[in-house]
Amino acid sequence: MSHMPDSAIPTRNVDVVVIGAGPAGLMCAAGLRERESADVVLLDREPQPGGLPAQCEHRGFGLWQFKRLMRGVDFAARLIRRAERARVNIQTNTTVLSVSQERETLAVSPDGLVRYRARAVVLATGCRELARSALTVAGSRPAGIFNTGPVQRLHTFMHVAPGREAVIVGSDDMSLMATQSLIGQGVRVRAVLEERPYRLGYMGLEWLLLRSRRIPLLLRHKILQIQGAGRVSGLRVTALDATGAPTGEPFEIPCDTLIFSGEFVPENVLTRQSGLALDPHTLGPRVDQNFQTDVRGIFACGNLIHAADAADHAVQDGAETAAAIARYLNAENAEPLLTQEIIAGQGIHAVVPQLLRRYDSRPLSAHLALRVDHAQAVVRVDARAEKQVWGRSFALVAKPHRSIYLDIAAAHPTQAPLIVSAHGRALVPQEFRQTEWRAPTTS
Amino acid sequence: MNEPFDFLVIGAGLVGCALARELARYEARVAVVEQNWDVGDGVSKGNSSILHTGFDAKPGTLEARLVSEGHRLWNEQADELGVPIERVGAVMLALDEEQLQALARYFENAHKNGVKDVERLSAEQALARVPHANPAALGGLWIPRESITCTFTACIALAEHAAVNGAQFFLGARVTNIERIEGLYRVTTTQGQHYARWLANSAGLWGDTIAGMLGRNGFTITSRKGEFLILDKTARAYVPHILLPVPTRISKGILAAPTLNGNVLLGPTADDIEDKNDTSVSADGLGRARRGALQLMPVLAHEPVVATYAGLRPASSTGEYVLEVDAQTNQIVTAGIRSTGLSAAPAIALEVMRRLGAAGALPHLKKSLVPRPVRVWATGRVRPCFDPSRLCENPDFGQILCLCETVSRAEITQAIHAPIPATTLDGIKKRTWATAGRCQGFYCTAAIMQTMSDELGRPLTALTKRGPGSEVIAPDEPHA
Ligand SMILES: Cc1cc2nc3c(=O)[nH]c(=O)nc-3n(C[C@H](O)[C@H](O)[C@H](O)COP(=O)(O)OP(=O)(O)OC[C@H]3O[C@@H](n4cnc5c(N)ncnc54)[C@H](O)[C@@H]3O)c2cc1C
Ligand SMILES: Cc1cc2nc3c(=O)[nH]c(=O)nc-3n(C[C@H](O)[C@H](O)[C@H](O)COP(=O)(O)OP(=O)(O)OC[C@H]3O[C@@H](n4cnc5c(N)ncnc54)[C@H](O)[C@@H]3O)c2cc1C
Numbered sequence: 001m002s003h004m005p006d007s008a009i010p011t012r013n014v015d016v017v018v019i020g021a022g023p024a025g026l027m028c029a030a031g032l033r034e035r036e037s038a039d040v041v042l043l044d045r046e047p048q049p050g051g052l053p054a055q056c057e058h059r060g061f062g063l064w065q066f067k068r069l070m071r072g073v074d075f076a077a078r079l080i081r082r083a084e085r086a087r088v089n090i091q092t093n094t095t096v097l098s099v100s101q102e103r104e105t106l107a108v109s110p111d112g113l114v115r116y117r118a119r120a121v122v123l124a125t126g127c128r129e130l131a132r133s134a135l136t137v138a139g140s141r142p143a144g145i146f147n148t149g150p151v152q153r154l155h156t157f158m159h160v161a162p163g164r165e166a167v168i169v170g171s172d173d174m175s176l177m178a179t180q181s182l183i184g185q186g187v188r189v190r191a192v193l194e195e196r197p198y199r200l201g202y203m204g205l206e207w208l209l210l211r212s213r214r215i216p217l218l219l220r221h222k223i224l225q226i227q228g229a230g231r232v233s234g235l236r237v238t239a240l241d242a243t244g245a246p247t248g249e250p251f252e253i254p255c256d257t258l259i260f261s262g263e264f265v266p267e268n269v270l271t272r273q274s275g276l277a278l279d280p281h282t283l284g285p286r287v288d289q290n291f292q293t294d295v296r297g298i299f300a301c302g303n304l305i306h307a308a309d310a311a312d313h314a315v316q317d318g319a320e321t322a323a324a325i326a327r328y329l330n331a332e333n334a335e336p337l338l339t340q341e342i343i344a345g346q347g348i349h350a351v352v353p354q355l356l357r358r359y360d361s362r363p364l365s366a367h368l369a370l371r372v373d374h375a376q377a378v379v380r381v382d383a384r385a386e387k388q389v390w391g392r393s394f395a396l397v398a399k400p401h402r403s404i405y406l407d408i409a410a411a412h413p414t415q416a417p418l419i420v421s422a423h424g425r426a427l428v429p430q431e432f433r434q435t436e437w438r439a440p441t442t443s
Numbered sequence: 444m445n446e447p448f449d450f451l452v453i454g455a456g457l458v459g460c461a462l463a464r465e466l467a468r469y470e471a472r473v474a475v476v477e478q479n480w481d482v483g484d485g486v487s488k489g490n491s492s493i494l495h496t497g498f499d500a501k502p503g504t505l506e507a508r509l510v511s512e513g514h515r516l517w518n519e520q521a522d523e524l525g526v527p528i529e530r531v532g533a534v535m536l537a538l539d540e541e542q543l544q545a546l547a548r549y550f551e552n553a554h555k556n557g558v559k560d561v562e563r564l565s566a567e568q569a570l571a572r573v574p575h576a577n578p579a580a581l582g583g584l585w586i587p588r589e590s591i592t593c594t595f596t597a598c599i600a601l602a603e604h605a606a607v608n609g610a611q612f613f614l615g616a617r618v619t620n621i622e623r624i625e626g627l628y629r630v631t632t633t634q635g636q637h638y639a640r641w642l643a644n645s646a647g648l649w650g651d652t653i654a655g656m657l658g659r660n661g662f663t664i665t666s667r668k669g670e671f672l673i674l675d676k677t678a679r680a681y682v683p684h685i686l687l688p689v690p691t692r693i694s695k696g697i698l699a700a701p702t703l704n705g706n707v708l709l710g711p712t713a714d715d716i717e718d719k720n721d722t723s724v725s726a727d728g729l730g731r732a733r734r735g736a737l738q739l740m741p742v743l744a745h746e747p748v749v750a751t752y753a754g755l756r757p758a759s760s761t762g763e764y765v766l767e768v769d770a771q772t773n774q775i776v777t778a779g780i781r782s783t784g785l786s787a788a789p790a791i792a793l794e795v796m797r798r799l800g801a802a803g804a805l806p807h808l809k810k811s812l813v814p815r816p817v818r819v820w821a822t823g824r825v826r827p828c829f830d831p832s833r834l835c836e837n838p839d840f841g842q843i844l845c846l847c848e849t850v851s852r853a854e855i856t857q858a859i860h861a862p863i864p865a866t867t868l869d870g871i872k873k874r875t876w877a878t879a880g881r882c883q884g885f886y887c888t889a890a891i892m893q894t895m896s897d898e899l900g901r902p903l904t905a906l907t908k909r910g911p912g913s914e915v916i917a918p919d920e921p922h923a
Contacts, residue, residue: 008831045843095843097828108828110838128885140723141752143868143908143915146888153889154916160903163917229720230912256917269846269881272677 009106009113015039016325017105017118019096019270022051024302024314024321025124026079026088031322033086038329041116042088043107045095049083050076051126052303053311055152057184058177064312073156075311099123099274101295119332120325123270123285123293123300124318127307130263139226142233148178148261161185163257167235168192171217172401173201174308175261179210182259190255192217195240198375198427200401224250232258264308264401271304281350281371282306288355289366290324291317297332299325306352306369309403313369320367334359338413340385342368347422349373349400356418363411368420369403376424383408386416398424447627448474448611449806451639453618453653455482457594457784458777459645460601461792467608470806474639475602475610476632478617480910481870482863483598486647487785488873489669489722489754491700491708493685494528494590495786498553498561499695505794506764507556510783512790514588517597520789523814524600526592527703527821533589533685534564534572536580536739542689543581549689550584561586575681575742589685593703593822594785595873601788603862604815612863613637615910618646621656628773641804643775643795648719648757650765650778657774662765664779666719666755667694669711670728672736675881678707678746686739695782697735699743703823704848704876707743709736711754722753749881756781766791768798775799816862820854822876827851844894845887847880852894859898866899868892869909 015036018029021044029042048054053061056072063069066078083090094109105116129147146162154160166187168175171194179189192210194200197220210217218237224246225236234254238246266284276285277294284305291299301317303309336357344351350371358364368391370381379395383406391408398404406420450466452459455477466473479485494517497510521528537543546563553561562585569583570576606612616632623629627638646653651664679701688696694713702708710732729751737744759765759779764787767776777791784791799805819827819840826849827833833840839853858865858874865871868878868891877891878884884891892915896903907913 045846093842095828095846095849097849108834108841108843110841112834112838112841113829113831128882138723138725138729140721143913144917147883147885149885150888154892154903158889158893158903160916162915225723225725230908230910231914231917267882 009115011115011117013117014041015118015329016041016120016122017103017116018042018122018124019099019105020044020051020124020126020302020304021046021049021090021092022124022126022302022314023053023076023079023311024126024304024318025051025122026083027315027318028122028124028301028321028325029088029090030079030083030086031319032325033088035322036326036329038326040088042083042090043094043096043105044090044092047093049080049090049092055156056177057156058181060173060177061311064310065315072311079315096270099270099298101274101298103297119329120297120299122321122325123298123304124302125267125270125304127264127266127303129261130265137223137226139223140228142226142228142231144228144232144256145226145258146260148174148259151178151259152181155181155185161187162259163187165190165255166257166259167253167255168259168261169223170194170261170263171196171199171201171219172261172308175259176201176210178259178261179215183213187257189215190253191215193221193223193237194219195222195244196220196375198399200399226258227252232256264303266304266307268304271300274298276300279350279354281344282352286355287353288357289353289364290328290357291321291353292324292328292357297328306371306403308401309369313403331359337361338415340415341417342383343417343419345419345421347372347374347376347379347424348420351420352403358413361413363409365407365409368406368408370406370420370422371400371403372398372422373400375399375427376422377427379404379422379424381406381420381422383418383420385410385414385418390418395424397427398422399427445636445638446472447638447640448472449639450474450641450643451476451628451630451637452643452645453630454485454645454647455479455602455612455614456485456487456645456647457483457598457601457788458647458780458791459643460598460605461788462643462645462775462777462795463605463610464601464608465792465796467605467610468808468812470809473605473610474613474637475605476613476616476618476630476637478615478633480615480867480907481865481873482602482612482614483595483873484869484909486755486757487594487598489671489752490594490785491671491698491711492592492594492702492785493700494592495783496558496586496588497556497783497786498558498586498589499549499690500556500783502552502555504763505766506783506787509764509787509790509794511557512793513787516789516793517592517786521592524604525815525818525821526597526600527823528590528592529703529823530588530590531684531701533586533687534569534576535584535586535687535689536569536576537582537689538577538580538738540581545689546582546584553586558586558588560588573682573684573686573740576686576740577738591685591701591703592785596822597785597788599863599874600815606862607813607815608809618653618656621653641773641775643777645777647780648755650757650759650776654776654778662778663760664757665760666716667758667781668714668716668721668728668753668755670724670732670753671708671710671751672729672732672748673702673750674707674709674743674746675749676705678743679705681740681742682707688735688739697732699736699739704879705823706749707746709733709743713756716755719755722755724751724753728753747881750879750883764791766794768795768802770802770804819857820875827853844890845875845877845880847882848876850875850877855891855894856898859895867907867909867913868895868915871895
């Protein structure tokens with residue numbers, strides 16, 4: 001892409017380049033230093049490491065990794081300390097512009113351009129929300145429309161609230177937590193809208209908190225039109241029937257702020273541009289059980305391969321990727337003996353990893369992250385190859401926007417695809433009481 | 444009384460800015476008053492950014508002549524103005540027998556308009572040029588000089604060239620009243636009064652309102668909305684050329700075009716609407732824009748949409764361009780510049796100069812002109828962060844604020860300190876494309892606001908999307 005002679009750009013040789021200093025990247029880089037004392041450089045475009053959690057003041061992190069509920073900033077600080085103790089070379093304010101299939105990484109910072117040549121490259125660039133216009137919501141283009149990302153940043157770094165009266169679109173845990181931090185800032189949340197007949201999030205606690213504040217969650221509702229000339233002044237909203245068609249009289253919710261949340265997609269700028277194979281279901285790069293993509297020596301982990309899963313899982317990914325890269329660095333040219341596809345079967349929309357690669361005939365185990373294709377309750381999940389069960393698990397509730405997990409173990413090498421399926425009963429909307437919209441009495 | 448201007452232009456759209464730029468070549472005091480807080484925020488903001496050759500215009504009309512001349516002028520002046528143009532060429536596709544016959548007529552029409560390099564294409568030839576076009580195409584027309592540009596840059600460049608040569612821009616000043624006092628016009632705006640000897644009505648959709656203030660009622664302007672979708676950059680590979688449908692009686696029809704930024708544009712629709720401020724998009728309109736474009740190229744169905752917008756065509760009741768220079772009353776009118784004004788703007792301005800010259804109303808030319816200051820980046824060009832020598836010059840080139848479009852802090856500060864400064868978030872977006880990419884500001888909005896606040900010396904709460912009333916952060920302190 002550069003039109004300059006290559007010689008003008010300094011080149012550095014390292015063992016591993018990790019792109020993205022979020023939970024996944026920090027943990028991967030720290031893990032590599034701890035086990036291999038490999039030469040690792042960790043790059044992030046932000047002025048501080050920590051990824052998304054470093055921008056979150058709400059207490060929703062770490063239950064699984066650190067056994068207690070922490071603020072995002074504290075969660076990030078713990079991981080940063082660990083990486084610093086392991087003496088990871090962290091370069092912030094450094095944006096990666098491109099990664100080639102030959103593992104050359106071009107990065108730019110206020111100090112200039114640098115080209116890194118590495119034996120392994122890790123993409124840990126996280127995910128982002130789909131913008132409103134990508135969702136093609138009708139209406140005018142006033143100020144006051146946000147995603148949760150900028151709202152969190154304005155709050156955490158600049159200490160300002162986006163507005164006074166907000167409506168949130170999306171019922172994911174992230175939206176609900178965003179709601180909470182808005183309330184903390186004195187913003188009145190008028191309603192949370194969700195097109196689906198059920199709430200996306202899992203965390204009952206968060207939801208109860210909103211309920212106790214009498215914030216209506218309008219399931220099966222959508223925006224017909226955004227109103228307002230300069231600034232958002234209100235929304236025209238309709239209820240939806242079972243087929244998703246508008247039903248009943250549309251009504252208006254006055255508000256000055258509209259926050260879209262919950263539709264997360266992998267941050268794929270680099271993945272696409274470097275030509276890595278993408279999985280059509282996760283929309284992130286295809287990986288094997290070692291987090292290796294279809295290009296040798298290029299790895300991917302964290303929210304980039306399963307968008308919007310909890311930060312704890314990104315940490316876990318990072319640790320496992322470090323272990324896998326350590327093995328890789330000792331056997332860079334090993335060819336897989338056997339490659340096996342993992343396929344989303346009945347009830348499943350997406351699987352990570354999408355591939356098992358075997359380098360020897362030893363028994364193999366792996367963690368799978370799965371997304372169901374519709375909301376289900378009392379779900380039995382299994383993975384089978386040639387009718388043999390390689391793993392089973394159970395979930396009380398499974399919804400399409402968060403992964404459920406399945407550990408598999410296989411003794412016998414085979415090329416037959418591993419098929420993952422989920423069987424549960426469909427979540428009936430009645431299980432979740434729907435709140436009606438009532439115009440607030442003007443006080 | 445303020446010293447009178449020799450020429451006062453109402454409206455800083457493409458036409459008004461082109462006019463101001465031509466006038467600024469003369470020893471004259473020139474002013475432009477604009478109700479919006481940036482130039483080019485009216486009709487000129489929402490178009491297809493295509494530089495037309497005029498092959499399909501009605502032969503013999505003023506529009507046909509001015510579009511053709513405008514195309515030539517843009518190509519001659521683009522480099523010095525810093526306006527990027529990419530000559531991608533257009534393929535008009537016929538999808539049924541009737542359209543195939545119409546193609547023959549367009550071929551002749553193009554020749555009548557002096558566009559002699561059009562070629563007829565067989566179905567195979569058309570598909571060879573655009574391999575992913577609808578395989579049901581029966582034939583096509585190749586118009587090699589149809590080009591793409593960036594309407595934002597075009598308008599800003601014209602305005603800046605005028606500004607560095609002395610034209611004064613009054614933004615956020617809506618004209619509310621015009622009187623004639625002792626041979627001068629007194630123009631009252633929401634931000635004070637100005638006097639002028641000559642008045643140019645280049646008010647786009649409100650051309651009739653301004654004409655009304657002047658007691659002229661020769662025409663009315665209605666707005667015809669066009670809705671667009673922008674597809675992600677992955678779609679660009681499918682669309683090597685502008686893909687045109689065979690026009691209908693009411694509009695040029697819905698096209699699919701590459702953009703300079705590497706995306707693909709689908710649209711526009713054409714719907715007459717009442718409200719001249721209504722640039723909202725609708726599910727119905729976007730649906731029609733999408734379906735229309737998919738007829739030309741079905742594979743685009745799978746490409747993600749990154750943005751949507753709508754533009755309003757100012758359609759005059761006369762059905763044509765209204766262009767008048769009246770030396771009796773010292774009035775200039777450019778109105779009803781409906782769907783070709785980007786292409787024609789420099790020629791419209793030149794035509795006005797010719798008529799002013801003929802009326803003996805032009806003073807001497809200035810001895811020399813100041814060029815528009817060079818931009819560190821223009822739409823579609825390689826970003827400065829890829830250039831090691833730039834980075835030595837200023838570390839801000841290495842501070843990337845918007846990843847999707849690779850916009851550095853330096854491009855943003857330059858936009859803020861330009862001759863026509865970016866003072867709003869939309870202004871930054873129009874000049875740098877920051878926040879216009881696939882994430883639409885998920886990461887960078889906060890950082891850009893901080894930069895604007897630092898550079899403009901304004902608190903965050905004073906920053907707006909497109910001027911007062913569109914504060915990004917709701918103005919008052921939230922109540923606890
Ligand atoms: C509003 C919100 C609330 C959330 N709340 C919770 C919660 O309460 N609990 C929970 O467990 N999880 C929560 N999450 C999810 C959690 O943030 C993610 O699981 C976690 O951040 C994923 O880590 P990651 O390392 O994969 O990606 P990220 O944390 O997103 O880190 C990716 C990093 O890559 C960097 N990067 C990207 N591209 C480039 C490039 N080209 N060059 C250089 N650097 C680059 C980015 O700057 C970023 O720092 C929330 C997410 C959001 C958006
Ligand atoms: C959907 C669509 C697609 C198009 N595609 C193309 C294309 O591909 N190629 C092409 O060449 N052309 C195209 N056009 C046409 C082109 O955009 C217009 O012809 C051109 O922008 C008109 O410019 P203007 O200066 O006349 O109007 P405007 O840009 O509207 O300028 C008029 C200005 O006057 C201001 N104003 C009005 N009233 C007042 C007042 N009272 N006080 C102060 N200021 C006032 C307005 O705010 C406005 O900024 C398209 C148009 C549309 C709508």
